[in-house]
Amino acid sequence: MPKDLSASLMIAAYLAVVVLFGWFTRKRAGKSEEDYLAAGRSIGALTGGFAFASTYSSASAFMGSLGAIAILGFSFAAWVNVFVIGMMVFMAHLIAPHLRRTGLLTIPDFYSHRYGNTFRVISAAITTIIMWVYLVAQVKAMGLIVSDVLGIDYGIGIWVALAFIIYVVLGGMYATILTSALQEVMMLATAFLVAGAIFLKMGWGGSVVAASAAAPYLFSVSGKPGTVFGWSFGLIVLLGSLAMPHLTMRVYSSADEGVARRTVALGAILTAALYAVMFAVPAAVIALGIKLVDPDLALMNLAGRLLPAPLIGFVAASILAAAMSTTDAQLMTAGSAIVHDIYSKAVRRGSAIPLERAVLLNRIVMLLLGLAAILVAMNPPGLIVLIMGLAMAIAAGSLLVPLLGGIWWKRANEPGGVAAALAGLATVLALHPMVLGGALGVRLPSPHLAGLYGVAASALLYILVSLATRPPSEDEVRLFEKMHGRA
Amino acid sequence: MPLGALREERSGNDRPPRTGSRSAIGRDLELKGARTETVVLASTAAALLIFGIPLLLFQKTLDENMAFGIPAGGFFMIIFHIFMFVFALAIGLIFWGR
Numbered sequence: 001m002p003k004d005l006s007a008s009l010m011i012a013a014y015l016a017v018v019v020l021f022g023w024f025t026r027k028r029a030g031k032s033e034e035d036y037l038a039a040g041r042s043i044g045a046l047t048g049g050f051a052f053a054s055t056y057s058s059a060s061a062f063m064g065s066l067g068a069i070a071i072l073g074f075s076f077a078a079w080v081n082v083f084v085i086g087m088m089v090f091m092a093h094l095i096a097p098h099l100r101r102t103g104l105l106t107i108p109d110f111y112s113h114r115y116g117n118t119f120r121v122i123s124a125a126i127t128t129i130i131m132w133v134y135l136v137a138q139v140k141a142m143g144l145i146v147s148d149v150l151g152i153d154y155g156i157g158i159w160v161a162l163a164f165i166i167y168v169v170l171g172g173m174y175a176t177i178l179t180s181a182l183q184e185v186m187m188l189a190t191a192f193l194v195a196g197a198i199f200l201k202m203g204w205g206g207s208v209v210a211a212s213a214a215a216p217y218l219f220s221v222s223g224k225p226g227t228v229f230g231w232s233f234g235l236i237v238l239l240g241s242l243a244m245p246h247l248t249m250r251v252y253s254s255a256d257e258g259v260a261r262r263t264v265a266l267g268a269i270l271t272a273a274l275y276a277v278m279f280a281v282p283a284a285v286i287a288l289g290i291k292l293v294d295p296d297l298a299l300m301n302l303a304g305r306l307l308p309a310p311l312i313g314f315v316a317a318s319i320l321a322a323a324m325s326t327t328d329a330q331l332m333t334a335g336s337a338i339v340h341d342i343y344s345k346a347v348r349r350g351s352a353i354p355l356e357r358a359v360l361l362n363r364i365v366m367l368l369l370g371l372a373a374i375l376v377a378m379n380p381p382g383l384i385v386l387i388m389g390l391a392m393a394i395a396a397g398s399l400l401v402p403l404l405g406g407i408w409w410k411r412a413n414e415p416g417g418v419a420a421a422l423a424g425l426a427t428v429l430a431l432h433p434m435v436l437g438g439a440l441g442v443r444l445p446s447p448h449l450a451g452l453y454g455v456a457a458s459a460l461l462y463i464l465v466s467l468a469t470r471p472p473s474e475d476e477v478r479l480f481e482k483m484h485g486r487a
Numbered sequence: 488m489p490l491g492a493l494r495e496e497r498s499g500n501d502r503p504p505r506t507g508s509r510s511a512i513g514r515d516l517e518l519k520g521a522r523t524e525t526v527v528l529a530s531t532a533a534a535l536l537i538f539g540i541p542l543l544l545f546q547k548t549l550d551e552n553m554a555f556g557i558p559a560g561g562f563f564m565i566i567f568h569i570f571m572f573v574f575a576l577a578i579g580l581i582f583w584g585r
Contacts, residue, residue, distance in 0.1 A: 075542075078564035082538050085571045089531045089578055208565070209556035219561020221546040231539065265579040272572035279568060 010313025015163045022167025022175040029172035033358045036172035039253040049266025051177040054184035058326035059141030062319045067295030069282040073223025079234030081275040087238040088268035096264045097257035098407045098483040107245040108341035113479045114406040115417035124341035127245045131334035137387035138327040139377040149316040164324040165370035169363045176328045183321035190318035195277040197306040198284045210287035232448040240392025243400035246329040335366035397424035397454020401462045416466030424458030538567050
């Protein structure tokens with residue numbers, strides 16, 4: 001394991017830079033809640049696109065997925081990667097510009113204006129749960145990387161997560177977006193650096209052919225877990241990502257609806273570029289006969305074999321960047337759901353909180369949420385990619401149908417939205433093997449089918465309950481018209 | 488005409504109105520917007536189906552036959568990764584201004 005001083009310095013330099021981003025944006029972020037949660041709605045398409053891509057590409061892109069490809073085969077990741085690009089195209093045209101037109105601050109804000117205040121509390125609670133599940137997986141990734149590079153205990157290495165907590169607490173969405181743009185640049189540089197090193201060592205074709213000969217499952221259509229696992233995971237990532245609040249919330253910081261659309265479009269291009277080259281990593285790991293003690297560290301093990309120490313440090317810093325670019329957005333989303341949606345809008349029923357107190361409350365809650373995530377991640381949960389799959393399933397099952405239906409179906413109403421969210425959530429929790437499915441004796445060909453059944457249950461109840469109850473109120477219709485530029 | 492005024496006028500002409508009545512121009516823009524979305528969504532769905540259907544229907548054939556030293560299915564998956572990058576680039580560039 002690499003424990004070189006230059007690699008450690010590279011990580012320290014990266015951490016110092018992102019904390020400085022937080023420090024220098026703290027005053028701008030503290031001006032108002034709109035500045036803190038939506039970066040003053042001032043972000044352009046270029047910065048926003050880089051930030052969106054890095055927010056999507058979490059530690060899973062450099063750790064979870066690569067490790068899973070090495071042990072399960074390429075097929076499941078192929079489904080996911082291809083469907084993710086499709087997801088971003090869908091988001092750019094079906095969701096982003098319409099949400100931006102509303103001029104709201106958080107995703108539960110949208111749900112409450114479209115479906116009423118009850119749905120605000122439900123969606124804020126679900127949002128907090130989803131972000132939590134995801135956050136713990138990312139913090140685990142940070143601990144793994146730092147303990148591997150520095151050669152220290154995982155329980156100590158995990159405290160590196162303090163860096164992103166600091167810059168989020170200080171700089172809010174300004175720091176989150178600016179660091180995310182920097183993080184995407186680092187991630188792309190690492191992807192092409194490692195791909196280049198593989199090419200120089202054995203040529204891409206050479207590594208792929210050698211890996212296929214050593215591990216025949218690697219490039220077979222079904223891979224080890226079978227075709228159902230592959231397509232169901234791809235589909236749940238597509239559907240879940242569309243409803244992931246930390247991704248959709250990004251569009252609120254765009255300067256206008258056109259910028260929001262272009263932001264997601266650029267995000268799709270950058271993500272596709274990253275995924276188009278990263279498949280070479282697991283193939284090279286197998287072709288070189290590298291033994292994986294922890295599959296999540298496949299990229300680090302390969303970098304240790306191919307690159308000099310300072311560049312290993314850069315790769316490690318990039319993996320940290322990948323994890324932090326997602327966790328910062330998740331922390332922002334979970335914190336704003338608690339402060340803005342549950343406390344301010346539901347508990348205080350919208351009575352104004354003094355400006356400074358609102359920003360301070362956001363900062364305190366985000367600090368506590370971040371610290372709690374570190375403590376939970378002390379006992380590492382399962383494979384990162386599996387935890388991510390659960391979060392996607394909950395998001396798709398509970399929030400996707402009310403989100404898409406709220407934008408595109410005028411007749412949808414509050415009872416339909418509430419029924420859809422609760423039915424989808426209950427279905428996922430009851431069927432998923434990582435929640436109640438195992439205890440209830442549910443056996444599915446793939447755990448990700450739980451999320452797809454959740455979407456089906458949610459859609460069915462959404463339509464039936466909406467049609468069976470009163471039409472949407474005038475306010476709800478007004479928001480609908482506004483989203484389509486007609487009010 | 489001062490450059491600033493020209494920029495402002497262009498920007499005003501290029502952008503569809505964000506709010507307002509459903510005038511003839513508004514309806515026209517709305518229709519164009521709808522067509523854009525239809526084209527984008529249909530082509531994306533088609534691309535996903537072109538990827539998915541062969542993998543699901545011809546799994547055995549793709550695994551049993553080799554292409555460039557690896558199973559044909561794996562080769563197809565790698566090619567499709569690169570295709571999706573080109574696709575995302577094309578869609579992004581074509582509809583960048585909208």
